[in-house]
Amino acid sequence: MTKVAIVTGAGKGIGKAIALALAREGLDIVLAARTQKDIDETAAQIEQLGGKAFSVRCDVSNERDVQQLVSKTKERFGRIDMLVNNAGVGVFAPVAEMKPSDFDTMWGTNMRGTFLCTQAVLPVMQEQKSGDIINIASLAGRNAFKGGAGYAATKWAMIGFARCLMLEVREHNIRVVTICPGSVDTEFHPESTKNKDTSRVPKAADIAQVIVDAMNMPRHVMVSEIDVRPTNPNW
Numbered sequence: 001m002t003k004v005a006i007v008t009g010a011g012k013g014i015g016k017a018i019a020l021a022l023a024r025e026g027l028d029i030v031l032a033a034r035t036q037k038d039i040d041e042t043a044a045q046i047e048q049l050g051g052k053a054f055s056v057r058c059d060v061s062n063e064r065d066v067q068q069l070v071s072k073t074k075e076r077f078g079r080i081d082m083l084v085n086n087a088g089v090g091v092f093a094p095v096a097e098m099k100p101s102d103f104d105t106m107w108g109t110n111m112r113g114t115f116l117c118t119q120a121v122l123p124v125m126q127e128q129k130s131g132d133i134i135n136i137a138s139l140a141g142r143n144a145f146k147g148g149a150g151y152a153a154t155k156w157a158m159i160g161f162a163r164c165l166m167l168e169v170r171e172h173n174i175r176v177v178t179i180c181p182g183s184v185d186t187e188f189h190p191e192s193t194k195n196k197d198t199s200r201v202p203k204a205a206d207i208a209q210v211i212v213d214a215m216n217m218p219r220h221v222m223v224s225e226i227d228v229r230p231t232n233p234n235w
């Protein structure tokens with residue numbers, strides 16, 4: 001039986017690396033993001049690797065989109081073994097200057113999206129009596145920094161959400177794993193970090209490897225939270 005993973009935000013950055021890494025591990029992958037072209041490209045790369053993938057345009061903050069994502073996955077593959085709640089946005093500004101619309105977008109994507117996707121896959125995983133829910137939070141969910149109030153609050157919330165969820169679903173043999181990366185070398189960062197030396201910054205593929213390692217632990221072991229930081233940071 002081939003396992004099936006849904007990866008949100010799989011069009012670029014960390015989500016794309018996770019999708020490719022899980023495909024290399026032999027899972028069938030469902031790719032979700034708002035930009036169809038990006039997820040189609042990721043799907044094509046997975047097929048080139050000999051894997052199976054299909055893309056579903058989905059805004060994770062939209063309940064109907066998320067319901068369709070899950071129903072199309074069930075229709076196509078018949079099961080859901082893993083959900084990676086990776087889709088996320090960050091807008092960095094002091095509270096005094098933050099636009100309420102940016103605040104809402106971060107909450108809608110990072111936290112509401114995590115809630116909606118998780119709630120939608122739970123009946124399937126509970127029936128299967130097995131599943132892995134992986135949340136990409138952030139070290140910003142553990143540490144305070146100027147300009148981070150809106151973003152950090154969503155990531156702090158994701159960690160709290162995941163801790164409660166884990167207590168609710170472990171009896172169904174569902175593991176909840178929260179990854180907290182520090183800086184990762186993706187397009188996520190603001191213009192001010194462009195042209196900086198990223199040689200010592202973890203790459204998206206490194207985060208993907210962490211997830212593969214957690215997934216491959218024996219099923220009776222749940223690595224519930226993992227912090228990932230550069231060994232010797234230069235930015």
Ligand code: NAP
Nearest residue numbers: 009011012013014033034035059060087088183184186188
């Ligand atoms: P990225 O390169 O900007 O990619 C973000 C992905 O999320 C894109 O595919 C984007 O596609 C998708 N996305 C954004 N809003 C969405 C929505 N409403 N619905 C569905 N998909 C959506 O960012 P990244 O660096 O890979 O970050 C991935 C995750 O890691 C985020 O949760 C971020 O907070 C977290 N993280 C990143 C870092 C870092 O330093 N890069 C560190 C710690 C944690 P569309 O725009 O096409 O929808």
